[in-house]
Amino acid sequence: MAPLPWCQRHHTLLQALLSRGPLAEPDFHAVFAAASDRDPATHQQLFSDTLLKINKDLAYLQFELRACINQYDGMVYYGVVNNIADEESKLGTKYSVPQIAFYKGLLEAIVQEAGNDGSITSIDALNVRLDNQVIIVDGSQDSQSRLPTSVTNFSLTQKEKTLDELIRDRWLSYTSTGKIGLGTRSFLDLRSWFRGNDIPSCMVCNEACIKASSCPNDECNVRIHEYCQRKKFSQRKASRGCPGCGTEWPRQDGEAGGDDYVNEPGEDEAPSANHSSRKRRKQVKAELVEENNKAGPSTAVPRSRTLRSTKAEAVEAAQQASSAGASQATRTSKRRKK
Known part of the structure; x- marks a missing residue:
């Protein structure tokens, strides 16, 4: 399938956010990858430039495509918001x-x-x-x-x-x-x-503290989000002193004792993660095609292109399976010779 024009890609991103509501970062990245054939993780500048261009167009309508952190689960979400304050x-x-x-x-x-x-x-x-x-x-x-x-x-x-x-x-x-x-x-x-409304701000990220931890010193007003706390004190040798008064900050329940790599996936987990990412991207592509078809001819993807894309993906998958099979056979043969 020929790549979509960038204006249509922008429209697809906005349509996904408006129809589905705020999207968690992995889901929004999957939509971006499906619309642009570029992974935001490896094309960060392209991702940032795209959001900047969309916001320039939305500014006239007093809307903005914005990211935030849900303070209850620590996840990043993207959504289209109204910039009028009340x-x-x-x-x-x-x-x-x-x-x-x-x-x-x-x-x-x-x-x-x-x-x-x-x-x-x-x-x-x-x-x-x-x-x-x-x-x-x-x-x-x-x-x-x-x-x-x-x-x-x-x-x-x-x-x-x-x-x-x-x-x-x-x-x-x-x-x-x-x-x-x-x-x-x-x-x-x-x-x-x-x-x-003078809601106290987090000492680390300067965003309002709705759900946060307070300094154990009752005379200190410092507050830090729980996810900011994990980031700030994650280094093995990092000081756990309060940024305001120096009082030692208590550990959260279940917080690791200074292990920098607790949440890092092992090497054997990478193939599974990549497979899941590819599967999610194909699923999002199918959903976007369906939404564009429902939206009408202005945003619909031509059927002939969709069929060609499906055929091309099938050929590519077959080639990858064949290559993987050949590689496995070669390794098996070498082990037998040994």
């Missing part, structure tokens, strides 16, 4: 006024959670008050404020339904402990809101 614009018109007020109350409760865990229980979530989130001035001379009836009458059942919707749309999430935390879309879209 959360009402972020949530769009899908949610009603009381639903947006409920989300704002949940957001404040999560970021102000005293234990730096970045999560609240389901009971606490349902008990969030809305009356201090929406105030409408009626314009009378005494400027008295009143709440809309839809807010004052927002029932527990409506809260439960809204909570499910916010989790499904990835504005919120269930944490590994079963509590309610922020979702990937909140981490992507609300970066400016975090900064504007």
